[in-house]
Each structure stands twice: as structure tokens, then as C-alpha cells.
Amino acid sequence: MKITILSLILLISSLLPQSVEVFSQRRETILQQLHGRSAMILFTASIHMRNGDVGFDFRPDNDYWYLTGHDEPGGILMMISKDLLSATNLDSNNEILFVLPRNPKIEVWTGRRLGIEGVKRELGFNSSEPVDSFEVRLKNLLPSIDTLYTNITSPNRSGIPVIITDILDNYDLTNIEQKSVGDFTHSMRHVKTDEEVMFLQKAIDITGEALKEAMMLTKPGLKENNIEAAIEFIYRDFGCERPGFPSIIGSGPNSTILHYIKNNRMMEEGDLLLMDVGAEYNMYTADISRTIPVNGRYSEPQAELYSYVLEAQQTVFDSVRVGMTIKDLNMIAKEYLSERGFGKYFIHGIGHWLGLDVHDVGGRQTAIKTGSVFTIEPGIYISEDDTTADERYRGIGIRIEDVVLMTEDGPVWLSKRIPKKIKEIERIMRRKAKRIR
Numbered sequence: 001m002k003i004t005i006l007s008l009i010l011l012i013s014s015l016l017p018q019s020v021e022v023f024s025q026r027r028e029t030i031l032q033q034l035h036g037r038s039a040m041i042l043f044t045a046s047i048h049m050r051n052g053d054v055g056f057d058f059r060p061d062n063d064y065w066y067l068t069g070h071d072e073p074g075g076i077l078m079m080i081s082k083d084l085l086s087a088t089n090l091d092s093n094n095e096i097l098f099v100l101p102r103n104p105k106i107e108v109w110t111g112r113r114l115g116i117e118g119v120k121r122e123l124g125f126n127s128s129e130p131v132d133s134f135e136v137r138l139k140n141l142l143p144s145i146d147t148l149y150t151n152i153t154s155p156n157r158s159g160i161p162v163i164i165t166d167i168l169d170n171y172d173l174t175n176i177e178q179k180s181v182g183d184f185t186h187s188m189r190h191v192k193t194d195e196e197v198m199f200l201q202k203a204i205d206i207t208g209e210a211l212k213e214a215m216m217l218t219k220p221g222l223k224e225n226n227i228e229a230a231i232e233f234i235y236r237d238f239g240c241e242r243p244g245f246p247s248i249i250g251s252g253p254n255s256t257i258l259h260y261i262k263n264n265r266m267m268e269e270g271d272l273l274l275m276d277v278g279a280e281y282n283m284y285t286a287d288i289s290r291t292i293p294v295n296g297r298y299s300e301p302q303a304e305l306y307s308y309v310l311e312a313q314q315t316v317f318d319s320v321r322v323g324m325t326i327k328d329l330n331m332i333a334k335e336y337l338s339e340r341g342f343g344k345y346f347i348h349g350i351g352h353w354l355g356l357d358v359h360d361v362g363g364r365q366t367a368i369k370t371g372s373v374f375t376i377e378p379g380i381y382i383s384e385d386d387t388t389a390d391e392r393y394r395g396i397g398i399r400i401e402d403v404v405l406m407t408e409d410g411p412v413w414l415s416k417r418i419p420k421k422i423k424e425i426e427r428i429m430r431r432k433a434k435r436i437r
């Protein structure tokens, strides 16, 4: 019953576009904090070239998208404090979205743009101008600015259009304190609203469907790429934009390589298959890992290590409290696995924040709050040529990763419906794949 209502909510939510008010409310929150003569300029990502004249799939900058809801290349958000606005006598609003204007000759190649009027009408901006006017606007502001917030963090300026870096290089900014837009957005993005949790839940549920399909499909003789294809087919079939990060599908010895993404090995009898994947839904990404036996049954040493990882994960979850950090959680996992003799094979951190970025904003020292979303992902990786390890454990790589939401009543697993107990996985692997083959 509970599941039916939840699926209904998910269905309805997926039909409603994110409201314009959500984005403008976020900008209002920042305007309240723009003190003195300060301004913020935030560039979206640009199209990165793949080869020749072919670009990679465009995805907006996360901070830019979080504040505008604008998903076209070439945009710039400018926000101006009250004091700065009155100091410059500018005929302008305190927020302007600069965008590429409509251009039918180009749009016939690259698709429709919102343009100036579309941005006002559909994204709720009072003020929008063509990107070409950005330089003049900035030039007028610069003599009066004392603090400038941007997402250009020198020396890494990749993705920022050359015209913009030229502008900033050609002006004397020595009297302007430069700060990061992240000073505002990171703490905002860290605490998820109910609506954001709904998008994350949807991304996680679809990832769960993909992983269940993968479990039913996996058998010796298939290749890792067959599993990868099945997983990503389900994402698109359910309306996800793309994977939130490259799918890691590592079998046998590849299960011990943390970020293995070649995904082209033939799976063999007796292998484990480690899948670390996440669908992206409305810009929010899931991040789930499951490790399954290729032949459908865990061997004794595989099952033994699997139980340690699973118990380590539950032990960490049980100790989660508001105010703790990822670093605290890491120590709990490390201690648990060390007591069982496998601490040195747990070679990465216990988890990370999750949201628009798979490794979302915030650090290992940020405290868990109500509304924090993060992963718990202990693992054991024993390479096949590690002669210091007991022979029967060599070549075993296991990671189990789930997503946690901190609520007022304590932590909850957002991915609790994705099978992870040994018995559950073995049961599901006896079933036939539903959608693929």
C-alpha cells in the first residue's frame, strides 16, 4: 500500500515541471546576503568539443541551473546588491539573465532557444538581455564593486567562454575582493527540499529497476558491456536524461579497480560483478553499488567478505546522528572492518554528499543536518596478485553503496527497495530478465 502511494506521488511529481518560484526564491535568498557594493556573476558550462566539430552532450553548470532553471549554453546570471545598484545609477534590476538571443538560422541546426522574451516569460526574470550586453554592464559596475562573487576559480577556467576571461583579464580587479559563488550556494544545495528529495528518490528508484534487470540478466559468457547497456537502457526508457557519472561495471579482477569504466570483459563462472551506477533524473543523480555473483551463487569466501561489508554499512547507518561528519562515519567503518582483519583493504572514503553532483558540494568536515543526503559505501578490495592476502580472498572486490536522507526522525535509506541481502540477490538472479533479451 505504502509503495503504491509512493509510486503515485512519483508519477505525479514527474509530470509537474519544477516551478519558477523555486528558482527565484533561491535567488532572493542570495540577494538578501549580498551586502555592501557586491555583485555575483555566474556562468553556465560551455559546450566541450569531443572531436572535430562534434560537441559533448551539454549539461548546465549546477550552481547556475540551481539558481535559474536555464538549461541552454551561453547564459550568465548577474546579481547586484542594493548598495551597488544605487551607487552606479544603473537603469537595471538587481538580477539580469544574459542569454543567447533567438536566431532562426542557428536554431534550425541546434534547436530552439528561449531567447530574451522566453526567459522572462518562462523563467520568471524581470530582466534579460543578450550576452553581448554583458561586457558593457560589467564595465559599468566594476569601478564601484568592492566584492565580486564568481564561479571562475583561477587557474581552472575551463568551460568559461574566452570572451568572459578576456573581459576579466583586461580589467584591473586589484581593488575588488573576489569570492566564490559557492559561499552562498553550497550551504543551500547541501540541505535538500522535499521536492529535491523527490527527484533523488526517482533517480534512485529507476537505478534500482536497472540494477534488478542487471541481476536477472547476468550470467557467465555475457560481457560487462551487455550489463552496462541493459542498465542505461532502463534509465532512458524511464525518462532519465543520462547516467549521472560513467557506469562502473567490473567483473572478476576488475571488481578490485575502483573506477573501472572500460566495461568490456567477458564474465566467467565464479566471478563477482561490481556495479557502481546512478541514473540522473531532472539533474539529480543516484549513486548505488551492488556486487553480485556472476553464476547466481556467492562462493563461501565471497559470502564471508560480503557479509562484513554489509554489516559495516549497517553499523555506520545505525550510528548516524545530526552533527556528525563523513569523517566520523569513515572511522566507524574503518574500525569495524579492521576488527575483522580487512581494514587495510577498505581503501576509499565511506561516502559523500549527493545531489546535483554525484560528489555533491560540502566536504568531509561538513556536519550532517536534517535534509542532508549522502552515501554509505564500504568496500573490500583484494587484488588477485596480493600475495599477502589469503589465497581464497584474492581477486575479490566488493562494494555496497546506498543513499541516506537525514530526517527529523533520524536517517532513512532512500534506496531500501534495491535488493542487497545475499538471499535476496540470489533469489532475484534466478528470475529471467524482463525487458532485455
Ligand SMILES: [Mn+2]
Pocket: 287, 352, 375, 377, 401
Ligand atoms: Mn559513490
